[in-house]
Structure formats: structure tokens, C-alpha cells
Amino acid sequence: MTIKKKLYLALYRIFKLTYLTVIINNVKNKIIFLVTLFLLGKLFLVLCFAAPMVKAVSQQVLISASIYTCNLTLVVKPEKRLPVNNNWSNTNQIQIEDINTNNIVASFSMNMNNLGIGTINLCANNIFLNEGNYNFYITGFSHLRKKFSNIYSFNIQNITHDLTGTNNFLLAGEISNTFDNKINSLDVSKLIDNMYTNDVKSDLNRDGSVNFLDINIIVTNFLKHGE
Numbered sequence: 001m002t003i004k005k006k007l008y009l010a011l012y013r014i015f016k017l018t019y020l021t022v023i024i025n026n027v028k029n030k031i032i033f034l035v036t037l038f039l040l041g042k043l044f045l046v047l048c049f050a051a052p053m054v055k056a057v058s059q060q061v062l063i064s065a066s067i068y069t070c071n072l073t074l075v076v077k078p079e080k081r082l083p084v085n086n087n088w089s090n091t092n093q094i095q096i097e098d099i100n101t102n103n104i105v106a107s108f109s110m111n112m113n114n115l116g117i118g119t120i121n122l123c124a125n126n127i128f129l130n131e132g133n134y135n136f137y138i139t140g141f142s143h144l145r146k147k148f149s150n151i152y153s154f155n156i157q158n159i160t161h162d163l164t165g166t167n168n169f170l171l172a173g174e175i176s177n178t179f180d181n182k183i184n185s186l187d188v189s190k191l192i193d194n195m196y197t198n199d200v201k202s203d204l205n206r207d208g209s210v211n212f213l214d215i216n217i218i219v220t221n222f223l224k225h226g227e
């Protein structure tokens, strides 16, 4: 070994000794070292667990934001059916109005069964409505349009609104060929033309025939307007 190499080796050993002395043997640096190690450990744990938590929260927000009401069920009563119960079948036109914008945001037909119950899959019909308050306008097959106001809806995936109750029924007699949402001479004339037939639209009480019972209903509602 040359003198030069010996000199380099000696310098290296001095440096190493000095370094170890300063880093390991110095009590103050030991404390700094341990504290630094502790903080690095904490940082490691935060990075390991915080990232998945943030991701989970983000996913939760994304999921809640993507939930829409798919199945909407309505219960609607048509007036003066005979028999009164289990005889509420109808084809209703439904319009849903956003109460904030007054825009009709959905419009569709719904077939109701004998109990007055009808369901539509909104998602299958590309109707996606945000949770909130809406007005429901419902027009029966032989009925004036009725407004059901300020209904809080679309907050769960499957929702039912029972729209029956005191004074909550569809008024019958709107049967003329032109829907003008009022019962007038055109409607009465149509019913008279269909007297003693089984014309479904003129059979207002759905007892199977058009007769004076239906005349009585249309006279009662004469000159009434829908909403």
C-alpha cells in the first residue's frame, strides 16, 4: 500500500469515527434521531391509512349522488265508481312539475289496477329526478286533470305516493274527442251519443253500461274545470 493510499484510508477512518461519534454517541442527536424516526413513522401511517379513507369517502359521495328513484308507485282514486271499491282501474296521464322552475320534468302514461295502484320504472324510461318537492298533475281516461301539490319525492330508490284521501279523487266526465280540461256541452253530447252502449270512456262509473247514472255524474260536474 502506497503512502497516498494509507493517507486516504486514515482520513476515511477519521471521518467515519467522527461521523459515528456525532450521530450515534451524541445524546442530543440521538434524541433528534429518535424523534425524527417517530415522526417518519407517523407520516408513514398517515400515508398508508389516510389515502384509502379519502378514497372511501369519495366513493361514498359518488354513490349517494348517483341514487335515483327508479320505481315510482302511485295510488289514485277515480270518483263514483260502481262498485265503489276494487273498481279503480284506469289509464292516467302523469305530469311532474318542478316547483322551483315550473317546468314539466316528466310526462308519461300509467295503467292503474283495480286498487288504483300503478307503477312505472322511471330509470327504464330515462327519467332521473333529483330529490325535492314536485307537483303531480294526473289526468284520468275520462277525467279532468287534478293537481297534487308540493309532494316531496325521489329521495329513495323505490317510492310510493298514496294520493287518495278526503277530496282527493279524479272528477269524471271529460270525454269529448278534444281534451279541453273542462266539462261542457261537448262532453254531454258525447255521452248522450253513447247511451245504452258499453263505451268505456262514456261509462263514467265503470258499471259496464252507459246510462242515467253516468248522466247524473256528468251533470254534477257540468262546467267544472280541471287544474
Ligand SMILES: [Ca+2]
Residues within 6 Å of the ligand: 174, 175, 176, 178, 179, 180, 181, 182, 183, 184, 186, 187
Ligand atoms: Ca271537455
Ligand SMILES: [Ca+2]
Residues within 6 Å of the ligand: 202, 203, 204, 205, 206, 207, 208, 209, 210, 211, 213, 214
Ligand atoms: Ca255506467
